[in-house]
Amino acid sequence: MAWTVRSTQDVTYRVQQSESVFDPANDALASVAGLGRGSRRLVIVDRNVDRLYGEAIRAYFAAWTDTRPTFLVLEPDEAAKTSDALLLITRAAVRAGINRRSDPIVAIGGGVVTDLAGLAASLYRRGTPFVRIPTTLIGLVDASVGAKTAINFDGHKNRLGTYFPAAHTLLDRTLLTTLPARHIRNGLAEIIKMAVMKDAALFSLVEDEADALVTRRFDTPHAPEIIERSVTGMLEELEPNLWEHELKRLVDFGHTFSPVIEMHAAPELLHGEAVSIDMAFSCALAHENGLLGHEETLRVLRLLHRTGLPIRHAVCDLDLLRRGLDDATGHRDGHQHVPLPTGIGEATFVEDITTEDLKRAMAFLDAYAPATGGRTPALERDASAALETVAP
Template sequence: MSANSGGTAKIGTDWRVRARQPVGYDVRVLNGLLSPSNPALAEACGTAPGRSPRCLLIVDDSVDVLHGDRLRAYFEAWSIDVEWHVVPGGEQSKNLDEVVAITEAMTGMGILRRSEKVVAVGGGAVLDVAGMAAGLYRRGVPYVRVPTTLIGQVDAGIGVKTGINHGTHKNRLGSYYAPEVALIDPEFLRTVPKRHIANGLAEIVKMALIKDAALFDLLELAVHDLDAAAFADGEPGGPAVEIMSRAIGGMLDELEPNLWEEVLERSVDYGHTFSPSLELRADPPLLHGEAVAVDMAVCVALAHNRGMLGTADADRAIGLLRAAGLPVTDPVFTTDLLVEALRDAVKHRDGEQRIPLTDGIGSATFVHDITREELGEALRFVRERAGSDTVLVRAAR
């Protein structure tokens, strides 16, 4: 839409406005992020010759305990003026009150709209809340992501989605708001508990199943050695480094053409059809990746029962999840809950099921006609495998 040649506004009753908003952000994997000799974080905060910036640091409470002294020493070394705001880690922080509290911290700081940054350091939940607050405040202030968990480094911290839970629904309120940069330092993983390493492995297994058969093979061979130290100390060219690189690269390859989800058939939704309902209802509670693993096991069974995945490969997939320390069943996961979860997913996916299923390991296709009977059969298939000693971690070569 444009003005006419006389410089006056067009007179009419109907207009159509078209605009494009370019999005570009960097995802960088680097070691020693908090070493004062490493300029990456300081540059992301806006440090430049003759300029000492300010930033608002949103930090996970566990990260504050584990790495707070190193963060303070880093910012002091670079003469960065930091306002500190600590947020509880985990799902408890993903609520509107926490988002508002962060915006109030921005107001209290008097953050400048473009030249001063919000820096979020923590797990996926804290990154979600900080990103949502940054996107809402003055309709957007720049922010930087520093994910410190494995699931944050391979999934939650590298896309553009933000979100909080609402009612009984996972990520029901949210936005698309890209960071300026995501800085991934595997050394943070050294202090991540074993359960949370397994939590992140679920999202890596997901990428292997729907996109990267070579990654699946690599995971089968290395899964028993993939602990916190393996990722934190990974040698260049070693399995942990390659696994993380393949997982991040594969995820970004899937996200980039469809950042705003204009296309609702998304292979990265694998394991995310039924898991949102399970994650918020499981007792004892499940982590995000654990719920995704249970969902993936059901989807493996659905694919097997439809003839899309052979028995040997179905056993390999379920066996890999178990070898990674992930659950494949949960008492809360009944046929009734699966049906309810699918009904909600259909609303989210604009009236169609759009369920990604493995069409052979490393490939995915979408189905739209899963029935209640199929869901019940899938649960039985998984429960049989979960109670069987015949599921192998490594397939016969």
């Protein structure tokens, strides 16, 4: 006798914009977190976010429920994305006595906190709902939009994780006013990724305000539309492929060579900075293979430069780039599936990149932005000097 069990799972989640989410007059958070009399809630907050917004967050909960939530403040940054933090959240969930279905965990922070809280929520009683409020640009346009959760393990990034989207996500652009400039640029890399792959209008909007977006922390006329278009574009790509069964993904632009670059330059480069270097190299590759015109290639390089993102790094030698391509091919089930632009807002997948192609792309980029070494400030300085030759 043999039995075959077949079952499907419906996945529905909501991402919505809301400004000033911690203002007690704004009911968005109370509504998505189901706050009311006797609500027991576990609220997980990044330490820097707690320092800046902790008082407002506590006042918000005090205004909407008569029960004090259990707060867990987590250490910031990538090094905190560990199994220890995961167990800490689990202990706090037990202590808070949250119900399995009706007491969603609330996560407030950057990608580190929302990835951690999401993984904990997916494991706690095999799945407890959670809601998230991203507080970084990467969170707003990337980490808090999809379904992936993760922690780092044994020196490997995001090695343990699940697909478990938050039931509700609130995007509040005003939280970016306190974010350090480097983290704004970090998020801009993912926005430029979406723009180059599929949204020429988004590219122009970012071009128009490249400097102001950083200096004014997204408090600019185009900022709401830039965030809206990025999230829409991202969700269009994710929704039909939430579990990544299809490995030809436009959102992998900038993510072919960047994992090895990030690993070898660690801890110097942020993720978005490595993605930027990958995007610059990928554009050079597209140019050298006759896919992307000269002017359009320079347009992308110029925009990366103007936002203050690096486009070269000393670790990027031919060996490393070849290894990056081979690793990516492994991850993509034996196919290169490298997304390359064919214009601004248009792309194709390439399957036959050779070492010779990599060499020519490196030479192209060298002509505009010689490889640099040293730390990120030096990198930015060098990139800016090098791009003088690119700028008209």
